Amino acid sequence: MLQRLVTIVAIVCSGGAAVLLAQRIITNPKPEAELKQLFPGAAAFSPLGGEPLHFKVYGVDPKANPSAAPIGYAFWTTDMVPQEHGYHGPIHILVGLDLKGTIAGAIVDYHSEPYGYFSVEPPKFAAQFKGKTIRDPFVVGRDVDAVSRATISISSATRAVRDGSRLAASKLLPPEVTK
Amino acid sequence: MEPAIETWRDILAPQAVDLVLLAVFAAAALVSFFTKSVRGKYATLVFAVAYMGFSKSHLISVVDIFGVIDRSLPVVKYNIGYYVFGVFVLASTVLWGRVYCGRICAFGALTQLLDAVVPKRLRIEPPPAIERRAAWIKYGLLAFVVVYFIATRDLLVYRYVEPFWMFGLFATTPMWIGLAVLLLATVFVRNLYCRFLCPVGAMLGLISNVTVFKIKRWSECRTCKICEKTCEWGAIRGPKIVESECVRCDDCERLYMDQQKCPHWLIQIRRSRPTANPSAAPAPPAAPSIPV
Numbered sequence: 001m002l003q004r005l006v007t008i009v010a011i012v013c014s015g016g017a018a019v020l021l022a023q024r025i026i027t028n029p030k031p032e033a034e035l036k037q038l039f040p041g042a043a044a045f046s047p048l049g050g051e052p053l054h055f056k057v058y059g060v061d062p063k064a065n066p067s068a069a070p071i072g073y074a075f076w077t078t079d080m081v082p083q084e085h086g087y088h089g090p091i092h093i094l095v096g097l098d099l100k101g102t103i104a105g106a107i108v109d110y111h112s113e114p115y116g117y118f119s120v121e122p123p124k125f126a127a128q129f130k131g132k133t134i135r136d137p138f139v140v141g142r143d144v145d146a147v148s149r150a151t152i153s154i155s156s157a158t159r160a161v162r163d164g165s166r167l168a169a170s171k172l173l174p175p176e177v178t179k
Numbered sequence: 180m181e182p183a184i185e186t187w188r189d190i191l192a193p194q195a196v197d198l199v200l201l202a203v204f205a206a207a208a209l210v211s212f213f214t215k216s217v218r219g220k221y222a223t224l225v226f227a228v229a230y231m232g233f234s235k236s237h238l239i240s241v242v243d244i245f246g247v248i249d250r251s252l253p254v255v256k257y258n259i260g261y262y263v264f265g266v267f268v269l270a271s272t273v274l275w276g277r278v279y280c281g282r283i284c285a286f287g288a289l290t291q292l293l294d295a296v297v298p299k300r301l302r303i304e305p306p307p308a309i310e311r312r313a314a315w316i317k318y319g320l321l322a323f324v325v326v327y328f329i330a331t332r333d334l335l336v337y338r339y340v341e342p343f344w345m346f347g348l349f350a351t352t353p354m355w356i357g358l359a360v361l362l363l364a365t366v367f368v369r370n371l372y373c374r375f376l377c378p379v380g381a382m383l384g385l386i387s388n389v390t391v392f393k394i395k396r397w398s399e400c401r402t403c404k405i406c407e408k409t410c411e412w413g414a415i416r417g418p419k420i421v422e423s424e425c426v427r428c429d430d431c432e433r434l435y436m437d438q439q440k441c442p443h444w445l446i447q448i449r450r451s452r453p454t455a456n457p458s459a460a461p462a463p464p465a466a467p468s469i470p471v
Contacts (some may be wrong), residue, residue: 005385088242088334089251112251112334114242118349140193149236149347152253152261159257 027092038096038105053079072098080164086156088112101134101169119150134169138162215429224288232285232346276387281426294369310413313375321378384423397443406431
């Protein structure tokens with residue numbers, strides 16, 4: 001009995017150590033296709049950079065016209081609000097934001113939610129954020145569809161999009177937009 | 180723009196109803212446990228299936244164990260009920276043993292209610308030797324899913340080792356077939372999943388090795404077999420209660436209290452009764468109970 005107990009505990013502990021060493025699943029490093037999906041009219045995207053981390057979206061290729069200003073921004077919610085966790089870890093959402101603080105679109109790239117296949121995974125979940133502004137309430141059950149029995153995942157993803165967009169807007173957009 | 184700072188009201192208001200219902204449920208579970216009431220226990224089981232099960236799908240799952248392993252748990256302030264429930268389950272296990280398995284887990288409650296309506300003649304009692312070995316399967320399964328998760332990081336393994344997704348009513352056809360087989364087997368072997376297969380039960384079984392308040396045993400329990408035969412969980416072996424199998428269902432404790440059935444009381448009553456022999460002095464009170 002005791003011996004078996006010790007064996008089980010040893011297996012669990014060594015497993016825990018393996019987890020600490022294991023590389024975490026990383027967000028898609030080059031989401032070209034996803035960015036194109038959020039901003040179909042864009043000519044080019046900057047690499048991920050800046051503080052906080054974001055992609056700049058250009059209407060004309062900055063190589064042709066270096067003085068061109070971005071027409072919008074895109075960011076990973078995991079970079080903006082890394083503390084936001086769903087049922088099991090952060091939900092990685094790519095969000096596009098135009099210069100007026102309106103969400104151009106959102107795409108769930110990776111999640112490990114146990115019931116994700118009927119909560120945050122269906123594209124219609126992320127699609128409902130398109131057209132929302134940073135001033136919208138983002139309340140699950142009111143202006144965001146609630147999925148019964150998946151409240152932890154749905155609320156976390158919703159807060160990630162809301163708080164991520166508001167933070168990005170306050171850091172990247174002109175101050176009059178967020179006033 | 181809305182203020183970015185949330186007040187406690189903003190955080191608590193959406194959770195208030197569920198926190199109240201969770202508190203009512205926990206109270207029902209504890210009251211039925213302390214009063215040893217049969218009716219209270221069945222009320223708790225129905226509450227568990229309806230609210231914790233079909234309404235909230237709030238069960239302790241291997242996914243929670245995975246979450247603890249890689250520290251990926253929900254945000255505390257937005258999921259107070261999740262943590263209250265988790266702490267309640269851990270604390271009750273340390274204090275009294277697998278109370279969670281016996282009356283709080285929605286799936287366990289469902290199979291116990293199933294057991295209450297299934298005719299007794301259909302039931303197969305596995306021989307003790309097989310039962311004892313089968314009880315180890317759940318530890319193997321726990322070790323397997325933990326190792327498998329660490330190796331593959333495939334969280335979705337939970338679907339195939341526990342049937343708790345059934346309360347969400349979302350599943351693939353093979354999963355439904357598996358559940359049907361499991362429930363059919365449960366008709367014949369009561370609480371089959373909880374006793375032999377559940378990895379969460381195994382985890383709580385490991386924790387229950389440090390349980391503080393154990394079921395008391397009389398010295399008469401060394402020879403008496405009434406409770407051992409009554410125990411539906413195979414948790415009594417001779418004078419000993421196997422804590423890791425016991426789910427605190429109250430069956431044996433109700434027998435202890437029954438002065439018409441428990442030999443401890445019967446012997447005491449016989450001793451104190453005046454006998455035909457006038458020289459026999461009244462016996463001293465019964466020997467103090469010995470906790471085993």
